[in-house]
Amino acid sequence: MRPPQGWEEIRAEVLRRIDRRDWRPGATIPTEEQLAAEFGCARATVSRALRELAGAGVLERRRKAGTRVATHPVRKATLDIPVIRLEVEGRGQAYGFRLIDRATAVPPPAVAARLGLAPGQRLDRFRTLHLADGRPTALEDRWLNLAVLPEPPPADVSLNEWLVKTVAYTYGDISFSAEAATPDEALLLETPAGAALFITERTTWAGEAPITSVRLAHAPGYRLRTVV
Amino acid sequence: MRPPQGWEEIRAEVLRRIDRRDWRPGATIPTEEQLAAEFGCARATVSRALRELAGAGVLERRRKAGTRVATHPVRKATLDIPVIRLEVEGRGQAYGFRLIDRATAVPPPAVAARLGLAPGQRLDRFRTLHLADGRPTALEDRWLNLAVLPEPPPADVSLNEWLVKTVAYTYGDISFSAEAATPDEALLLETPAGAALFITERTTWAGEAPITSVRLAHAPGYRLRTVV
DNA sequence: TTTGATAATATGTCTGCACATAATAACCCC
DNA sequence: GGGGTTATTATGTGCAGACATATTATCAAA
Numbered sequence: 001m002r003p004p005q006g007w008e009e010i011r012a013e014v015l016r017r018i019d020r021r022d023w024r025p026g027a028t029i030p031t032e033e034q035l036a037a038e039f040g041c042a043r044a045t046v047s048r049a050l051r052e053l054a055g056a057g058v059l060e061r062r063r064k065a066g067t068r069v070a071t072h073p074v075r076k077a078t079l080d081i082p083v084i085r086l087e088v089e090g091r092g093q094a095y096g097f098r099l100i101d102r103a104t105a106v107p108p109p110a111v112a113a114r115l116g117l118a119p120g121q122r123l124d125r126f127r128t129l130h131l132a133d134g135r136p137t138a139l140e141d142r143w144l145n146l147a148v149l150p151e152p153p154p155a156d157v158s159l160n161e162w163l164v165k166t167v168a169y170t171y172g173d174i175s176f177s178a179e180a181a182t183p184d185e186a187l188l189l190e191t192p193a194g195a196a197l198f199i200t201e202r203t204t205w206a207g208e209a210p211i212t213s214v215r216l217a218h219a220p221g222y223r224l225r226t227v228v
Numbered sequence: 229m230r231p232p233q234g235w236e237e238i239r240a241e242v243l244r245r246i247d248r249r250d251w252r253p254g255a256t257i258p259t260e261e262q263l264a265a266e267f268g269c270a271r272a273t274v275s276r277a278l279r280e281l282a283g284a285g286v287l288e289r290r291r292k293a294g295t296r297v298a299t300h301p302v303r304k305a306t307l308d309i310p311v312i313r314l315e316v317e318g319r320g321q322a323y324g325f326r327l328i329d330r331a332t333a334v335p336p337p338a339v340a341a342r343l344g345l346a347p348g349q350r351l352d353r354f355r356t357l358h359l360a361d362g363r364p365t366a367l368e369d370r371w372l373n374l375a376v377l378p379e380p381p382p383a384d385v386s387l388n389e390w391l392v393k394t395v396a397y398t399y400g401d402i403s404f405s406a407e408a409a410t411p412d413e414a415l416l417l418e419t420p421a422g423a424a425l426f427i428t429e430r431t432t433w434a435g436e437a438p439i440t441s442v443r444l445a446h447a448p449g450y451r452l453r454t455v456v
Numbered sequence: 457t458t459t460g461a462t463a464a465t466a467t468g469t470c471t472g473c474a475c476a477t478a479a480t481a482a483c484c485c486c
Numbered sequence: 487g488g489g490g491t492t493a494t495t496a497t498g499t500g501c502a503g504a505c506a507t508a509t510t511a512t513c514a515a516a
Binding site: 031032033047050051062063065066067 | 494495496497498499
């Protein structure tokens with residue numbers, strides 16, 4: 001039996017031993033040094049494999065105490081969150097969007113709190129309907145802090161696409177929830193009022209300055225997946 | 229200005245340069261070797277920092293082509309998905325659960341397909357209501373393949389907790405969606421019929437054998453967060 | 457002009473070593 | 487025994503060097 005070579009094969013071998021219950025949940029597995037000796041590789045290579053598995057929540061590691069198989073599956077799933085256009089095009093549909101309205105206003109308290117704004121400060125609000133093959137797929141409600149942008153956005157291109165190419169991206173916060181469609185949302189998304197909508201909310205900073213807070217209401221049927 | 233030391237400081241420095249638009253979206257940043265020379269460290273240390281950022285979707289790396297700042301923010305957010313008991317206790321509430329019913333039956337086609345079962349194969353179904361401070365917080369609908377378990381589950385402890393301690397965990401699939409509460413679900417979760425519920429679905433294999441498929445319907449107000 | 461072989465190059469990975477750090481175990485003294 | 491100090495130990499991080507590999511650029515032949 002050829003020993004695993006390369007950190008990916010070692011990771012697979014460790015997973016296999018957990019699957020086969022050689023190493024049970026809660027049990028301590030051999031030290032990096034022992035595994036390196038068994039597999040005939042350097043400790044750093046074993047370390048890399050175990051670190052990845054710890055990052056995925058499969059193992060728990062502590063100095064001196066060693067490495068053990070995780071008992072409580074606080075899984076760390078990794079999500080891909082693409083921009084809507086790519087998501088639509090990835091399904092083989094034609095993407096489009098329509099600007100519903102645009103205004104300058106004081107954002108609701110929840111948004112102001114998320115962005116860390118002084119009360120009463122005004123922001124620009126854009127509401128955009130995203131279309132897949134002409135049918136609405138998501139309603140975007142974006143509050144944008146134009147004051148901190150390095151240059152004013154052009155009027156002729158998608159605000160989204162301009163933003164991602166222009167301002168830096170260090171998402172501070174993403175959250176997901178389910179909400180019933182308001183009459184307004186239902187109308188725009190062409191769905192019955194009260195339908196269950198999947199909501200994505202993102203708040204973005206560039207360094208210290210809050211840039212934008214977006215709420216995406218996805219049309220019914222939307223599903224967010226992770227693959228491990 | 230002291231140069232960053234350690235891969236975490238280097239990661240922070242790279243992020244800062246992106247934030248400050250020194251390196252703009254789409255632009256190629258210096259090579260690992262150049263950065264290592266600038267920061268006065270080994271290439272491996274820079275490599276570690278850049279690899280982490282690429283894993284988070286901030287950078288895109290290709291051999292020979294180099295490293296560039298990601299343009300389309302296919303962000304890779306990392307989610308923590310704890311077991312419900314820990315989630316409830318983490319909020320400082322008292323956890324409890326109640327087994328609603330248990331049966332052996334042929335699962336609906338969607339579940340059978342997810343698990344890759346032959347049509348007509350029977351599984352065990354457990355429905356459990358999870359409680360926080362006595363109030364329902366989530367409804368669990370679990371289909372379990374008892375045949376592949378190494379030993380039959382005991383009757384006196386929580387099936388969940390026994391499962392995670394006994395069988396290996398290699399989640400194959402997790403998905404999130406929003407659905408309207410059925411009358412049955414609404415009754416159990418003490419919420420109006422048709423309320424928007426946040427749904428988590430997980431399917432688990434141990435090696436080749438499908439173990440279990442779980443559908444969790446969270447009571448209204450549930451929110452899944454990521455921290456970057 | 458196109459095609460195909462070849463060279464150049466940046467990242468990907470590995471090794472072997474060293475030291476830092478956190479957490480446990482061992483010990484000693486009262 | 488109890489409590490506090492010290493030693494031990496496994497992981498975490500770092501470095502320098504080497505080779506592997508994917509991809510691009512270059513250049514010659516058809």
